[in-house]
Amino acid sequence: xxxxxxxxxxxxxxxxxxxxxxxxxxxxxxxxxxxxxxxxxxxxxxxxxxxxxxxxxxxxxxxxxxxxxxxxxxxxxxxxxxxxxxxxxxxxxxxxxxxxxxxxxxxxxxxxxxxxxxxxxxxxxxxxxxxxxxxxxxxxxxxxxxxxxxxxxxxxxxxxx
Amino acid sequence: xxxxxxxxxxxxxxxxxxxxxxxxxxxxxxxxxxxxxxxxxxxxxxxxxxxxxxxxxxxxxxxxxxxxxxxxxxxxxxxxxxxxxxxxxxxxxxxxxxxxxxxxxxxxxxxxxxxxxxxxxxxxxxxxxxxxxxxxxxxxxxxxxxxxxxxxxxxxxxxxxxxxxxxxxxxxxxxxxxxxxxxxxxxxxxxxxxxxxxxxxxxxxxxxxxxxxxxxxxxxxxxxxxxxxxxxxxxxxxxxxxxxxxxxxxxxxxxxxxxxxxxxxxxxxx
Numbered sequence: 001x002x003x004x005x006x007x008x009x010x011x012x013x014x015x016x017x018x019x020x021x022x023x024x025x026x027x028x029x030x031x032x033x034x035x036x037x038x039x040x041x042x043x044x045x046x047x048x049x050x051x052x053x054x055x056x057x058x059x060x061x062x063x064x065x066x067x068x069x070x071x072x073x074x075x076x077x078x079x080x081x082x083x084x085x086x087x088x089x090x091x092x093x094x095x096x097x098x099x100x101x102x103x104x105x106x107x108x109x110x111x112x113x114x115x116x117x118x119x120x121x122x123x124x125x126x127x128x129x130x131x132x133x134x135x136x137x138x139x140x141x142x143x144x145x146x147x148x149x150x151x152x153x154x155x156x157x158x159x160x161x
Numbered sequence: 162x163x164x165x166x167x168x169x170x171x172x173x174x175x176x177x178x179x180x181x182x183x184x185x186x187x188x189x190x191x192x193x194x195x196x197x198x199x200x201x202x203x204x205x206x207x208x209x210x211x212x213x214x215x216x217x218x219x220x221x222x223x224x225x226x227x228x229x230x231x232x233x234x235x236x237x238x239x240x241x242x243x244x245x246x247x248x249x250x251x252x253x254x255x256x257x258x259x260x261x262x263x264x265x266x267x268x269x270x271x272x273x274x275x276x277x278x279x280x281x282x283x284x285x286x287x288x289x290x291x292x293x294x295x296x297x298x299x300x301x302x303x304x305x306x307x308x309x310x311x312x313x314x315x316x317x318x319x320x321x322x323x324x325x326x327x328x329x330x331x332x333x334x335x336x337x338x339x340x341x342x343x344x345x346x347x348x349x350x351x352x353x354x355x356x357x358x359x360x361x362x363x364x365x366x367x368x369x370x371x372x373x374x375x376x377x378x379x380x381x382x383x384x385x386x387x388x389x390x391x392x393x394x395x396x397x398x399x400x401x402x403x404x405x406x407x408x409x410x411x412x413x414x415x416x417x418x419x420x421x422x423x424x425x426x427x428x429x430x431x
Contacts, residue, residue: 026319074322119340120428122325127428130321135333140319 013113020108020141021088021101024076028101029108029134029143034090038104041085047161051154055100057161058087065089066158067098073149075126092146095155108141110134115143273307273417280394282403282415285387293380293411294365297345297354300411303374305382307416309366310336314375325426329375332364339366339373342423347374348401348412370420383409 018029019038044056044067055067067087071078084103089096115132131145150158275283284304291302312334318341320330327347331338341364345357357377366373385406390413392404401422403415424430 076322116338117429118321118331119324119328119430121328121423121426122323124323127321127323129323133319133321133331133338135338138317140317140331140333140338142319142321 010111013111015109015111018108018110018141018143019088020105021086022084022103022105023070023074023101024079027105027139027141029110029141030088030090030146032107034092034146036089036091036096039087039089039098041081041087041100044087044100050161051157054158054161058098060089060098063096065096065098066161067100068149070099070101073099073126074129075124090146092149093155095150095158097150097158099149108136110136110141110143118142274421280392281387281390282417284417285385285390285392285403288384288386290382290384291413292365292382293409294363294376295378295380296348296374296376297352297357297360299349300380300409301344301348301376302383302385302406302409302411302413303365303416304413307368307420309368309373310334311379312339312364312366312373314341314361314364329358329361332373334364334366336366337371339364340371340423341373341375344374344376348414367416367420367423370424372420372423374419385413 017032019032019035020027020029022028039058039060042058044058046056047054047066050056053069053072055069057064057066059065070076079102082102085100086104087098087100088104089098114136115134118130118133120127120130128148129144131143134141134143273282273284277283277286279286284306290305292305292308293300293302295301312332314332318330318332321328327343327350329341329343332341333339343357343361345361346353357375360377361375363376363379364373365376365379389408390404390406393399393402401415401419403413403418405412
């Protein structure tokens with residue numbers, strides 16, 4: 001594959017693959033290495049007493065997976081579930097969780113050097129979830145740092161669900 | 162504008178300065194007859210209008226380059242050269258993310274941050290040109306020498322979650338991504354009209370930093386004598402405010418200071 005050739009060609013500037021998804025009209029990217037699979041929306045069982053950013057749990061081939069309300073986590077307005085709604089199963093910090101998104105778009109290839117630092121102004125904690133931005137295919141991709149999506153305390157909280 | 166609204170605006174500008182309004186210091190260096198001065202001002206305004214049109218024309222052409230899906234222009238014009246006296250205002254490093262270039266302009270920016278003992282900023286020691294623009298009905302003035310480019314705001318403006326409420330988003334431009342400030346919210350949060358996000362048409366980038374100000378309408382550049390400005394003496398509360406210009410009923414922004422504040426506010430800034 002041409003991309004693999006490029007990746008080998010320039011070790012200082014590796015090409016990374018990102019799964020892109022849509023949320024509130026914007027396009028976001030997550031590192032493909034952290035994505036296990038993408039599921040169509042299915043019934044999510046709410047968990048009493050769970051934090052507000054937790055939608056509930058799903059049964060994934062016998063395993064219980066917690067689903068995060070990504071819009072809530074990013075302080076975006078809530079939206080209805082549609083036919084395009086997906087649950088992206090990701091693995092981060094040795095945990096497997098699902099994140100609900102408006103839709104999943106594609107896989108894009110980005111050079112490390114193409115990724116720019118995003119500003120971080122204000123006092124919102126959620127700003128730290130943004131790893132960087134990149135202009136690709138005439139749109140701006142907002143790249144998410146999944147490892148910062150939850151704090152250690154929040155992971156511990158999820159483990160108790 | 163009516164006399165009453167002029168008074169209200171003056172009150173607001175005085176409020177901005179945070180002090181009672183002493184007589185505005187208007188001290189022309191060479192006392193010329195009033196009518197002669199007015200004729201000169203008219204001629205100068207016509208020339209400024211022509212220069213501004215050229216600036217806006219070049220902004221339109223740049224939009225065509227970044228938005229190929231927009232309806233094709235009947236004819237592609239060559240970029241309009243900017244008048245030589247305005248050149249410092251529109252020269253921007255091609256890529257502000259390059260550390261060498263950022264370092265090169267840092268020294269100039271540091272100079273422009275300085276205020277002299279005469280109570281004026283470095284860039285206002287002699288006559289200087291300012292660009293007037295409208296933000297939610299308020300006229301603001303910014304020194305031309307501190308400006309980068311004027312770019313139209315487009316649908317490509319991308320908001321980022323988790324940012325301060327005055328951050329509108331990233332506007333891709335041929336010169337890079339301009340971090341666009343909601344100027345109305347930044348400058349006058351107490352009078353903020355949410356309609357501004359719909360009415361804002363341009364982003365004026367600040368020279369040397371990747372930040373820009375969203376504005377409703379760009380007006381003509383004018384030349385100011387330092388004595389035309391009521392310079393702000395206490396700059397603790399609104400350090401981005403340089404002073405007010407009664408003749409044009411506008412607030413003069415200290416853009417270098419504003420750029421400095423914006424850069425300082427960014428926790429990801431290196």
